[in-house]
Amino acid sequence: MGYILSIETTTSVCSVALAHNGLLLSLREVNSKNSHAEVLNGFIVDVLAESNVRLQDLNAIAVSEGPGSYTGLRIGVSTAKGLCYSLDIPLIAVRTLYSLAQHTKSMVMSHLNEKENILFCPMIDARRMEAYTAHFNFHLDEIRKVESEVIDQNTYHALLNAHSIVFSGDGCEKFKALYEKNPNAHFFPEILASAIGMIALAEEKLNTEDFVDLAYFEPFYFKSFLAGLPKVKGLR
Template identity: 45%
Template sequence: MNYILNIETATKRCSVSIAKEGKTIVCNEIAEEGYSHAERLHVFIEESIKEAGISYKDLVAIAVSQGPGSYTGLRIGVSAAKGLCYALGIPLIAVDTLKALAAQVRVESGIIVPMLDARRMEVYSAVFSAGLESKRAIQAEIITEDSFQEFDETLYFVGDCAGKCKTVLTKANFVFLEDVVYPSANEMSAFSYEKLVNNDFVDVAYFEPYYLKDFMIMTSKK
């Protein structure tokens, strides 16, 4: 059996799933304001392995959310994934964070726009068809009243930006699905299995998360 451990830590949600042949069989996750990833991640991994009734040697790959997202969160997830890959001698798979977020939406037509907060009015966003085909590459953008004006179809916005964006993005064809807030390891399962089948792996030694923007350390003015 092809068991894959999926790790999602790009946002405030710390999420782990075990998938068999691309189907999630166990998922443990929590979203907290304090970013408890460092404390929760390895606990969730251990619990998920146990609940799935397997051992680490049954895993054929580790999949990790590649970003964009929280710098610290991504580092924690990637470090854990790399450590397990080295220890178990299995490949590493990188999954698009925004595509996994968009996969929580089930619509027959229209456009899905996953967005993650990047401070102030800036977001990390991408654009997908209802069938999750890429319509626009991932980018960091500042949301204005003119954003997404080129689309006439119904746009379904998901992510943790609804609060700050829905007062600006007010066109009749803009719909905010506010129940879909953070990406989850649950939706990673199908994508990681597809990459396993296609031998689409990343280099364990050199892989880095997709931060999209340079990490900035804020220093005191004093």
């Protein structure tokens, strides 16, 4: 139990939440690509000031571990680590797709029927017709682990015959046209990765002292980051 600062920077959303004993005190977030380095520190200052909490009062820092944007993950994790080192407090890593599934469930469950038969399919945009995704049942048990999936009209055909699927996140918008006529497909592209979805799991991990090693923790990039490769005519 205590104060936890949660940082979410895996997508175009930069989100910071301050919670106490699992209850949200203050939130700052913006959906603006490539703005994380500019706004993150200011958001941290803002949520603390709004709640009249000092940095020294924090009991832990939680960070969204990925998968997602290489640059966003690097900014979020380096900031979280720096705070933990300077304050001598533990670091909590939260699975990004799990927190997005949790956030989605809290936002949409009152609008859906047959709740036990629902699957949550949070999606984070990867590239082209590809997304990072995992599947969670109604109780948020992970029933399919994180994959980088190329999605076409056949990918979810069989699964949609057996389940109602709730798609959310910035990765689902580009697939919406493939399945939106299926009555079992429910799309919520407006529900994005947010520090709000991290609060419950971060509190649970604080209470069980489920921390990561500050010295060795690295984000879950899923794919290797390739930068500065020259483009060769005729190759993609």
